[in-house]
Amino acid sequence: MSSPRTTARSRRPPPGRAAASAHRRLPSAASHILRNELEEAIRCLPSTERVIFLLMDVEGYSARRVSELLRMSTSAVLRVALTARMRLRAELASIGETGREPPKPAVLILNSNP
Numbered sequence: 730m731s732s733p734r735t736t737a738r739s740r741r742p743p744p745g746r747a748a749a750s751a752h753r754r755l756p757s758a759a760s761h762i763l764r765n766e767l768e769e770a771i772r773c774l775p776s777t778e779r780v781i782f783l784l785m786d787v788e789g790y791s792a793r794r795v796s797e798l799l800r801m802s803t804s805a806v807l808r809v810a811l812t813a814r815m816r817l818r819a820e821l822a823s824i825g826e827t828g829r830e831p832p833k834p835a836v837l838i839l840n841s842n843p
Contacts, residue, residue, distance in 0.1 A: 770820040778813035785810050 784790045796803040
């Protein structure tokens, strides 16, 4: 009888919990500002990039599972995810450089209808 192997994937938090646990670690005022800036930057992403980013990086789905859900190749999902992360990184860096006021709170809605 063999024991199951532990991999990096199996140590990931369950879907939906990754963002919540990171959010709890920040002080509340800083967390609120960062959350607003991040939501604004995510909202500005093209729709495919936004959906893939939310599924993989917020909800914790694997690239393979996202590719099945969206009927795309795994390599295309990974490429789009990388592009989305690079856009977000650039947008958040520009916010930090300009010192602009954080945007108003927003609600992100992912439409699950096909």
